[in-house]
Amino acid sequence: MNPGMKLLLVMLIALEISFTQSLVVNCILIAVSLVYILTQHVSMKALFGIIFWPLFPAVGLFVSQWLYGSAGIHFAWILFTRIYGYVFLGATFTLTSSITDLSLTLEQDFHLPSKFAYGVLAAFNLMPKIVEEVQIIKTSALMRGEALHFWSPKLYFKSILSSIQWSQNLAEAMTSHGFVEDYPRTHYKVIRITALDWILFVVLFIIVQVLLFFIRY
Template identity: 40%
Template sequence: MNPSFKFLLALIISIELSLKTSLTTNLLVIIFAVVYLLTQKIKFKSLLFTLLTPLIAAFTIFATLYWFAPQPNLENALSLSSRIYVYTLTICCVSIKTTAEELARSLEQNFHLPSKFAYGVLAALNIIPQMKRAVKQIRIAGMMRGVYLSFWSPVLYFKAILV
């Protein structure tokens, strides 16, 4: 399937489910997404990571709406917390066989987005590995001088931005 149309389908599903509060629909979309990911032969470790990553956000929404609300509603809390999984899994279904470059070029060709936008997105995505390398190099250089730059250090990221 065309990457831009897969993205459009995921966007339509997400908008539809954000307007309608239905736990049953959310669970059906989650089940279909997991089955689709299994048919695409996703690694079990990747699927487990995809299912565990949004757990903190889903639990936070559930706890806020059920335990700390003046009028707790279990179905509403479950419905809104399951949306996190719907959004995560639908985007995972789109991105499982699609690279960022394919998606950007497809959006440019099919939806006539400006080429500057497509190349800007690609540039932003391609700078991430270079930023990781720069942060690692700056940390090593700091350690050689006897300065420990922790993960939270603003000096580390300021220097990385300058690079």
């Protein structure tokens, strides 16, 4: 499915289950997402991650609602499954789609100005370097006997200095590769929203509405 359509669908459903209170529908959504993820050959490690890490907030919310909430244990279960719903719905997108395809389709099909699509994509592609840079900033501060933590203004200050420099370099590099802001572009890789995408989107969305309408438990 087109990554943009998929993200939109996932976000719509996630937004919807934030307002509805149906334990059964939450479970159905989790199950369907899980089956979809399993068919996509994702790594066991990623799968373990999405099952294990949400356990903390989910159990936390469950217990507090159970002990102090006025709506009883059923509502506590709804919150528990809601967290997993978000994560599994999200995983159907994040584990199977690339951010490059997403920005391509956002530009070509959703009419996002190209400077946003490519600018943000360029920044996201630097993510491994940014992880490295944070480490470098911390280490070089340590060499001067200064420990930087997430509450140290200096850590952010130095990060922003790097960002300023890198953004300038990246923007110039893109310009020198022929990128012109606010100018129509041709595309090497064309991503279209097909009729099948639309059908899937509409059908899946309607199914969720019907489920939410009929299953109130």
